[in-house]
Amino acid sequence: SAVISQKPSRDICQRGTSLTIQCQVDSQVTMMFWYRQQPGQSLTLIATANQGSEATYESGFVIDKFPISRPNLTFSTLTVSNMSPEDSSIYLCSDFVASGGAETQYFGPGTRLLVL
């Protein structure tokens, strides 16, 4: 599996500001995803990060609020813009490794965001 790291691991931010989360994978991967896990909740897919093109967003998530970049096959960023307390969540980066039909998603350690 590809090892995924995220920065920052946690942050406390003021409402109205923006935070950019970085995701680095130690090998080239086909696909990368961004998920949100609100307190006590399950994981919800925000978007699929596409290399060299605009991200594909899920219903309820928009590019203006969650701009995503993926400049190459090992790196992606998610920005949480104009934050409010409702954005307090764990944000997880995930990659998709397909090898001989053994397709698996692996996750980074997450970024714990608290918005005051």
Next chain:
Amino acid sequence: AQSVAQPEDQVNVAEGNPLTVKCTYSVSGNPYLFWYVQYPNRGLQFLLKYITGDNLVKGSYGFEAEFNKSQTSFHLKKPSALVSDSALYFCAVRDIDTGRRALTFGSGTRLQVQP
């Protein structure tokens, strides 16, 4: 649309006893099924998956899961629970016939193993 149900918010079991964490799924095509575990202040760790073949899948830390197509279930099991197994467990599904790559997760089940 694909979905996953984990009917139990919490499962309590005594150390040394067998454990089962339930999961049922709904897909229009054929499923890939996964179990992940989340320890406090940690990301998700992959436990096991069903892609095809044998309905009984073995994974990390002594866990196994049984795929039952007629009951659309994929319950997670372990013959003898450890206190260190206490964590949050997520079942996830992907419908391989839709072309959608991302997983859809269940609501999670908290496993509490008492010493």
